[in-house]
Amino acid sequence: MESFKQFDHDVLVIGAGGAGLRAAIGAAEAGASVGLICKSLLGKAHTVMAEGGMAAAMGNVDDRDNWQVHFADTMRGGQYLNNWRMAELHAKEAPDRVRELEAWGAVFDRTEDGRILQRNFGGHRYPRLAHVGDRTGLEMIRTLQDHLVYIQNIQVYMESTVIRLLKAGDRVNGVVAYDRERGEFSVFTANAVVLATGGIGRAFSITSNSWEYTGDGHSLAYNAGAALQDMEFVQFHPTGMVWPPSVKGVLVTEGVRGEGGVLRNKDGRRFMFDDIPENYRAQTADNEEEGWRYVQGDKNARRPPELLTRDHVARCIMREVREGRGSPHGGVFLDISWIKTRLKDGEAHIKKKLPSMYHQFKQLADIDITKEPMEIGPTTHYVMGGIRVDGDTQMSTVPGLFAAGECAAGLHGANRLGGNSLSDLVVFGKRAGEAAAAYATKQSRASAPQDAPAQVMSEALSPFARGKEAGAESSFQVQQDLQTMMQSLVGIVRREDEMKKALDGLEELKRRAAKVAVPGGREFNPGWHTALDLGNLLAVSEAVTRSALERKESRGGHFRDDYPEKDPVFSKFNILLRRGDNGEMVVSRENIPEMRGDLKQIVEEQK
Amino acid sequence: MSDRATFRVWRGDSSGGQFRDYATKISEGMVVLDAIHQIQSESASDLAVRWNCKAGKCGSCSAEINGMPKLMCMTRLNSLDLSQPVTVEPMRAFPLLRDLVTNVSSNFRAKLKLKKFTPRAADSPDGTWRMQQTDVDRIQEFRKCIECFLCQDVCHVLRDHHKHEEFVGPRFFVYAAALEMHPLDTEDRTAQLKEAGGIGYCNITKCCTTVCPENITITDNAIIPLKERVVDRFYDPLHALVRLVRGKRNDPAGT
Ligand SMILES: Cc1cc2nc3c(=O)[nH]c(=O)nc-3n(C[C@H](O)[C@H](O)[C@H](O)COP(=O)(O)OP(=O)(O)OC[C@H]3O[C@@H](n4cnc5c(N)ncnc54)[C@H](O)[C@@H]3O)c2cc1C
Ligand code: SF4
Ligand code: SF4
């Protein structure tokens, strides 16, 4: 039999983005021995790419802000499908997590009086995002990383990919992983496992997400019997690059609009003024002048319509393009250079507040954003859905299995507000790590699993064995076909007939994936890694499609051409997915528990 | 311009290897990493390469392109001479794992030779500090570092003299400078920089600054001030005495 190494910890954390790093620190501080496993090198996880900032109601810029307003904004943005307990904890605890990062060495941009500066973002009533120019994620990941590496009882296993969760009875008690460098297997035992694996963006062809985003955590949890929730809610960020082709999908931060950037169609019209949703009308400027005053910090002004929620802005852009008013390469224009007409030092201001956007357009598209508008269009960005968890402990429906960060569901409901992810990572990463440590110490020691690894390993190696079979395909080809299909059939605009076609397509892709062959050896072989990721991508693609079929309405990130309106019936429940006894995906509706009275009152007051 | 170009890519592992030529179709706006991905999916699915963000933010895709240390995802093909094969090889200052992937673990060990961030007591009762933007501007420059290790790759102390265990290298002088000049930090890393850090090996050739994709002025802003501190401390008895009396800092930290 194939040999494997063995490791033992109290708590395993899978993923080293913001959520995983904070969970590992939390568990270690609670006294647990921690194993931290990640697919890339330390410090390279997706969190490094986050740009605009981290939402926390500190009130440094506008002292009218407080957790109640942040809570109400998050619920409104999520169209009330959020787990309200999570939204409450998040709003209350985010400020402490920001200050904690500062205590660990993070250097945020400052206010005049030397405190942490906060910026505007879509859907947030007051300037709320702590930030460092447009590289906030780098600041977060480096701060956490540099804090973590000095902690003795955390062992980091870099460039290792987890391919199975192991269970003893109902409980999770370990994982099987392979290391990318040598292609050798390891079995890790632990009483508690925290998944912090991020999102699923690679299921689509136009995305701001990296190769890591193949929905591994979602799929690992699902296969271990955990429930997934809200998978129909995928966030298409309104502003991705559209030209040149090689950068299609690369993100343009919402911070551009927060600093005064405006959206225009080919006729130069600020089309966002044309369609302001009813529930945001009271908070939104109705003329350009007021919008500008808002981004300049005038407390009596309302925010410009460019800063409406992402789902809405993305759909308005799609409308302009579809109706022939788009830019030459199928997007619309995003212009920040115009602020030079209002600000004396406009050019320097843009470079100071948006340095990596300046850099990115200059180097990748030959565009100087201080002089010309950018061309942008929607890109797959974030998944609101994920592993269903308990709001306080982040434990999934499987004992011993926890989830935090993008791979967990609940906080964001039908649509995430920008900046609410980075704060989510540290608020719930900490909670998950601490709860996992507490759980782990209460259990008797997990015994090393015996048979399961053999089967997992031989399945994982099968693409090599198929090397020479006729009709064997490359893993890259199957992955590309999956992405193209999902983009066109289950993308921003959805219809029943197309999604049914997608389900058939997925069956066919499953058959092809089972026949994928990889040449070469086991050492750092991307063809093999991609072959193993395919199973996860197929599972999350099916989850998105089935949930999207079930939700016969339009809400947040989920838009149905055949049911274009919101339907109150669908505001009462979340859609769950579980693995059935015969391996089939079972869809169910789970009622949302009634909101606590005091929270209801906050929502009413903030309307 | 023809619509195909040839990429001469290093294939091999620690036991040896050779360049191999791959021709692939090119299109507008392409970067070297796109070409490598295309080659992977067309004809070499086992071609090993690291990448994550494809936007110059994560520092994973470092390589030597036509002999120049660069990020593959930020190197546009229209900046290269495509009439000749474009060579793409791994960073040469680190042991090769496979193809374009090197063992960069010495960098993770180097960081641990420097004491971690340790802030002074909070300025206000709510546990927060006050810092002026002008006081953090200079360390924000250092904190832009994406740990691509291109500066390490090009530094002759590592590349030619293999002092990986005695010399932390430019990336970690930047790290140390960010800590030493942090208005809140109370540690003193001068002795560490001299001993375990090996800062004396650096003879200010500035090659590191030239290749940094984040345009950090590594030598002038980080290394030289650190060297001055080391000199002050260890080679200038009067300064050493003054420091002893006045404590570590003579610059007011924040307000
Ligand atoms: C370009 C961009 C800009 C963004 N800007 C913002 C912003 O300004 N504000 C904001 O709040 N949010 C922003 N977001 C969203 C936010 O960055 C992400 O949602 C968040 O960083 C996810 O963090 P995470 O800790 O959940 O996962 P990640 O940081 O993605 O980390 C996932 C980790 O899991 C590991 N992993 C995955 N699968 C496995 C496996 N099978 N085995 C082992 N390890 C595995 C990976 O290696 C990685 O270490 C942005 C996103 C993008 C793409
Ligand atoms: S300046 Fe110093 S650290 Fe930088 S490359 Fe030259 S010798 Fe190395
Ligand atoms: S200092 Fe510059 S070259 Fe060196 S690792 Fe950091 S970003 Fe890369």
Ligand code: FES
């Ligand atoms: S892939 Fe992130 S820097 Fe190139």
